[in-house]
Amino acid sequence: MPRKSLLASIYYAISGIAAMGFGILEMVITFTSGVDGVIWGPLEISGLWLWWRAIILFSAGVIYLSAIKNCLDIHQLAKSVVASIMILIVSGMEVVARVAGSVPGEEGGPWFNPPAVFLATYAPPYMPEIFLLPLSLLVFAFIYRRKKTTGDG
Amino acid sequence: MGLTAEQKWELVDVISRETVKFGDYEPTLRDELADITVKPLTGIPFAIAVLYGFWAFFNEFAGTFLTDGFLTKIFDSNYLPWIQGIFPRPDSWVYFIFVGNPQAETCLEAFGVLTSGLYVAFGVVLPAIMAFYLVFAFLEDVGYLPRLAVLIDTILHKIGLHGYAIVPIILGLGCNVPGVMATRPLETRKQRFMMITLLAVFIPCGAQIGVMRRLIPDQIGWVFLALVIGYFITGFILNRIWHGESPEILMDVPPYRLPTVTNIVRKLIMRTSHFLMVAVPFVMLGCVIVAVMYLTGAMDYLATALAPVLSKLFGIPGDVVVALVAGFLRKDLAVGMLGGIQLSSWQLLTSIILLSVYFPCLATFAMMIKEENWKEFLATVLTLIIIFFIYGIALNFIGTAMGLA
Numbered sequence: 001m002p003r004k005s006l007l008a009s010i011y012y013a014i015s016g017i018a019a020m021g022f023g024i025l026e027m028v029i030t031f032t033s034g035v036d037g038v039i040w041g042p043l044e045i046s047g048l049w050l051w052w053r054a055i056i057l058f059s060a061g062v063i064y065l066s067a068i069k070n071c072l073d074i075h076q077l078a079k080s081v082v083a084s085i086m087i088l089i090v091s092g093m094e095v096v097a098r099v100a101g102s103v104p105g106e107e108g109g110p111w112f113n114p115p116a117v118f119l120a121t122y123a124p125p126y127m128p129e130i131f132l133l134p135l136s137l138l139v140f141a142f143i144y145r146r147k148k149t150t151g152d153g
Numbered sequence: 154m155g156l157t158a159e160q161k162w163e164l165v166d167v168i169s170r171e172t173v174k175f176g177d178y179e180p181t182l183r184d185e186l187a188d189i190t191v192k193p194l195t196g197i198p199f200a201i202a203v204l205y206g207f208w209a210f211f212n213e214f215a216g217t218f219l220t221d222g223f224l225t226k227i228f229d230s231n232y233l234p235w236i237q238g239i240f241p242r243p244d245s246w247v248y249f250i251f252v253g254n255p256q257a258e259t260c261l262e263a264f265g266v267l268t269s270g271l272y273v274a275f276g277v278v279l280p281a282i283m284a285f286y287l288v289f290a291f292l293e294d295v296g297y298l299p300r301l302a303v304l305i306d307t308i309l310h311k312i313g314l315h316g317y318a319i320v321p322i323i324l325g326l327g328c329n330v331p332g333v334m335a336t337r338p339l340e341t342r343k344q345r346f347m348m349i350t351l352l353a354v355f356i357p358c359g360a361q362i363g364v365m366r367r368l369i370p371d372q373i374g375w376v377f378l379a380l381v382i383g384y385f386i387t388g389f390i391l392n393r394i395w396h397g398e399s400p401e402i403l404m405d406v407p408p409y410r411l412p413t414v415t416n417i418v419r420k421l422i423m424r425t426s427h428f429l430m431v432a433v434p435f436v437m438l439g440c441v442i443v444a445v446m447y448l449t450g451a452m453d454y455l456a457t458a459l460a461p462v463l464s465k466l467f468g469i470p471g472d473v474v475v476a477l478v479a480g481f482l483r484k485d486l487a488v489g490m491l492g493g494i495q496l497s498s499w500q501l502l503t504s505i506i507l508l509s510v511y512f513p514c515l516a517t518f519a520m521m522i523k524e525e526n527w528k529e530f531l532a533t534v535l536t537l538i539i540i541f542f543i544y545g546i547a548l549n550f551i552g553t554a555m556g557l558a
Contacts, residue, residue, distance in 0.1 A: 048371060052205050059198030078185035082195055086202040093209035100213045104222030111226070143182065 008071045008142075012064050012080060015135045019087060020061025022128035026054035044125035053090050057129065060086040081143065084136040091129040091136070098122060158400040165403070187296075187409055191303045200304055203297065207288050211359075215284035216366050224276040228260045228268075236267055250444040262493045264447075270440040273364065273489045274433045281363030282428050283421065285327045290420040294412030298323070299404060306402075312388030313399040314339075318348050325356040328428050329517040332356065333524055342529070343397025347388060349521055350533045353513040354540055355384040360432060360485035365505055368492050372502050379506050379544070387540065395532075431516045432483065439482035443475060443490070452478070467507065467545035468558045469500050476508060483514050499557040503548045510540050 029037055030051040037046020047053070063083040067076040102121035105113050113121070156164065180188075189195045240248050243255035253265030260272035292298055298320060306316030317338060325332025329352060336348045357365070357380065365373055392399065446452040452475055460471030472494045480487035491504050512518065512534075522530055552558030 048374075049205070049209070052201070056198065056202045056205060059201070063195055063198065074180060074182060074185050075189075078182055078189050079195060081182070081186060082189055082199050086199060089202045089206040093206055093213065096210060097213045097217065100218035100222065104218065104226075107226070108230075111223070 004070060005072050009068050011135075011138060012068045012071055015080075015083070015132070016061045016064030016068070018061070018135065019057050019064060019083070019132055022132065023054050023056070023058025023061055026050050026057060026128065030054060039125050042124040042126060043131075044127055047127070053127075053129065056086050056090050057132070060084075077143075080139050084139040087129060087132050087136040091127075091133040094127050094129055158403075161403055162401075183409055187300075187406070190297070191300045191406070193304065196300065196304045200301055203292070203301075207292075210288055211281065211284045211362075212366060215280040215363060219280035219284075220277055220363070220367065224280065225259075225272075228272045228276045229258070232271075233257070233260050233263065233268060246448055249448060250441060253440075253444070261489055264440065264443060264490065264493065266437050266440040266444070269486070269489065270437045273360075273483075273486050274429075274436045277363045277367060277489070278360040278432065278436075278485050279425070279429070281359045281366075282327060283425055285359040286421050286424045286428075287417070289323065289327060290417045290424075291412055293420075294410070294416055296407045296409045299406045302404060303406060310399075312385060313347060313392030314344055314388065315399070315402045317402055317404060318344075321348055321352055322356060325352045325358065326362070327359045327424070328431070329353065329356065329358050329513055330431055330520050331424070331427075333517060333520040336524065340400055340402065341398045343395055344399060346395065346397075346525060346529045346532070347391050349525060349529075350391065350536050351384055351388055353517060353521060353533060354387065354510050354537055355380045357509050358484065358514075360483070361488055361509070364485045364488040368488065369498075369501060369505060372498070375502060376506055376509060379548075380509060383510065383540065383544070387536065391536070432485075435482045435515055436486050439479045439486045442482065443479050446475075446478065466542070466549065467503060468549035468552055469504050469507075470494070470496070473500075473504050476504065477511065480508050480511050481515060484508055484511070487511075497558075499552045503545070503552065503558075506548060507541060507545055510537070510544050512537060 026045055029045045033046075037044065037050065039046075060083040063079050063086075067079040067083070070076055071080070098121055102113060102118050105111055105117075112118075190199050236252055237243075237255060240252045242248055243252075248255065249265070251265050251267045253263035253268050257263035257268070260268045260276065263269050292301075301323075302316035302319045304316070305319050309315055309318050318336075320338075321332045321335040324335045332352050333349055336345045336352070339345045339348055357376075362373075365376060369376070443452070446455075455478065456471040456474045459474050459477075463469050463471055463473055473491070473496075475494070476487040476490045479490055487508050488505055491501060491508075496504060513521070521533060525533065549558060
């Protein structure tokens with residue numbers, strides 16, 4: 001198995017910089033805007049536990065970046081899996097929050113939201129972790145392919 | 154005769170020399186993942202993410218989806234008007250005990266056995282406990298909990314405990330009763346006493362967290378911060394003053410495994426039903442006792458008698474005594490009762506923190522008597538009382554100094 005790959009290194013670098021950047025941004029917004037946060041186009045940075053998510057994204061970014069050298073080495077690959085799981089947890093919980101908010105109707109209203117309101121809950125803006133979700137999933141696709149060829153995964 | 158920790162380590166060396174063959178081994182991805190999640194540099198950020206997932210799922214699934222989304226609506230919009238309608242004579246004592254306040258618009262404000270009692274038990278606590286035990290069983294079966302124990306070992310050693318103490322802590326966050334039972338694997342009486350005391354004082358149960366989440370969603374972080382600080386300071390002091398040993402621990406860290414749905418569901422059902430059997434009777438009993446104390450005037454008497462202490466020392470009104478009485482039976486019910494009392498946001502935060510460090514519920518109390526000897530039990534109760542007063546006075550001082558009280 002080769003230990004280096006330019007493509008994989010670029011992927012780790014992009015994921016790392018993006019996760020770290022969003023982490024720093026969330027931290028800055030925690031201190032400047034509090035829980036209300038900000039909305040910039042399709043991007044929303046807000047919420048009660050923003051500082052917690054900021055720490056996770058920043059750390060995931062650092063772990064990705066530390067895995068660039070010899071990126072296909074098993075140890076480095078494990079690092080990228082850990083970073084991807086961290087992003088998966090934060091983004092997964094954001095998806096759970098959207099689903100939890102989209103199904104029940106408003107207080108005093110019907111039990112369930114009508115289809116239009118239900119669908120509108122999934123419209124932008126999205127939290128940064130949602131944008132990182134596809135990037136983090138690539139690692140799992142790679143591991144799936146690797147498992148098929150080497151049996152390890 | 155038991156072996157000392159040092160002798161155990163020596164024995165491990167001897168056995169491994171005899172039995173383990175050394176050679177080249179190509180680690181698999183799973184081996185590396187197992188290794189990387191116990192190393193502090195990568196393991197701690199990963200643990201922070203896992204705990205976030207735990208908390209966020211608890212909040213969103215139990216709080217937003219089940220309690221706020223459906224159960225509160227069922228209880229407040231359908232069940233409460235129905236039960237208020239079918240019970241005759243709203244001025245009778247039977248009505249007061251079972252339905253509570255006839256003017257109440259929400260089950261939380263009503264204080265009756267069949268209103269607040271059922272709502273707290275099934276509308277708030279049951280979803281919270283289910284969500285908690287679901288994630289707990291998943292982490293347990295994946296094999297992550299022992300890794301968390303290894304990670305936190307260094308920190309907990311500073312207060313005379315070791316990493317395994319994380320298991321009673323996390324279990325206690327679901328329900329303090331199994332949390333106290335989970336202290337049994339700790340090696341010395343000193344460690345068990347310390348863990349039971351810290352658990353009883355500083356670890357709020359899932360039921361209480363569920364009600365707190367409903368009452369003060371924006372301030373719950375401050376409650377946890379106050380409890381974590383108290384946990385470590387008290388642990389540090391107890392470690393210094395309580396006689397006994399705090400040895401190292403040998404802990405088996407299993408490999409990561411894919412959990413099976415059947416196992417998780419079985420554990421969830423077993424733990425939730427155990428919790429319901431322990432909790433629901435006490436919630437109901439709590440409502441009856443509070444209602445009877447109101448009817449007989451005992452509550453007014455207590456409120457008047459304790460008002461000077463509560464208001465002068467802690468800066469909270471005498472009415473909070475109702476929650477303190479209920480807190481002997483169930484803390485979740487007690488915290489829920491604060492929702493029906495007129496309090497400023499600082500007073501509400503103070504009352505919730507005080508209820509958290511106040512006596513544990515009756516079921517935990519019974520378990521403490523079973524697990525501790527009398528000397529340890531009295532020391533735990535004394536610690537509880539001292540910490541309750543320290544927190545009350547300190548919070549009043551902070552609130553007054555910051556102009557919040």
